[in-house]
Amino acid sequence: MGADDRCPFCTEKEDCSHLFISCGRARSFWSSINLYLASVTDVENLWIVNPFSEPNQRVRTTLLICVCWNIWKCRNAKVFRSEDEINLHIASRCRDDLLLWSNRCSSPSDKAKIIAWSQFFFSG
Template sequence: MVNNLYGHISPKKKGRVQSRASLLHKNILAVAEAGCPICHAPLETANHIFFECPFARRFWGAVGFQFPHAADVKLLHGYAAHAAVPPDSASTFTLLCLWNLWKHRNAVVFREQQPCLPLLLHLCRSEARFWRARLPGDQELAEAAWLGCLTENIASV
C-alpha cells in the first residue's frame, strides 16, 4: 500500500479504474464497446470519465472546480478545489465529488439511467454529512461550504 491522493491509502498498482479502455486492454470488451456510454466518445478512459466527458466537465463547472484542459487522474492531488472549500477539507470534498460522479456513471451503465446533472448534485449534497464525519473535529463550516458549492450553480444546470 502507498499513500497518495491527499495522503489516503490506496493500492500500489496503478490503473485501478475499470474504464472501458481498461476492459478493452484486458480483452474483456471489443473496440466497438469501448466508447463512453454518456457522450459516445470512441474511448472511455479514466481521464475521460472524470475530466474529459462533457457531462463530467459540466459537473465540475457546477461545483466550481477549474481543471486544466489536459487534466489527469494521476495529478488530481495538485488541483485546487473551489475557493470556498476550507483547505483542510478540500481533499475529502474532492473525493466526495469523484465518488458520486463514478457512482452516477455506473448507474448510467448498469441501470440504464439517463445522465442527470441535478440528480448528481443532489446525491453529492445528500452524502456530504456522512463524508464530513471523515474530518477531524467539528467541521460544520466545511460541510456548509461543500453544500454551498453543490448548490450555488444549480439554477444554471
C-alpha cells in the same frame, strides 16, 4: 469500464482522466457547479489545481473524492440501469454525501467546513 473500454456517454476510450475530466458528461457536471478544468489533464492534477480553492487539504480531498465518487455513480447508472442522470441529481448526491461524511470528522473545524461546502452543491 465496459468490455470494449468505451465510454458509455460518448464512445471515446474510457480511462480515469476521460471519465472524471475530459468526457462531455463530466465537463457538463463540473461546469454546472461553476468549475472549469481547462488546465487539468489528469485526475492527479485535480489535487494540484485545487478547483474548489480550498486551503485545507483534508477538506479539499473530501470535496474532490465526493465529486469523483458521484461522477462514478452517474456512469454506473448509465451502464447498469441505462439511466441518464441530470446534473442536479449528481449535485444533490454530493451535498448528501458531504453531510453524511461530516459526521465522521474528528476535527470540529473540518466538520464545519464540510457542512458549509455541502451548501455549495445545493442549487434548488
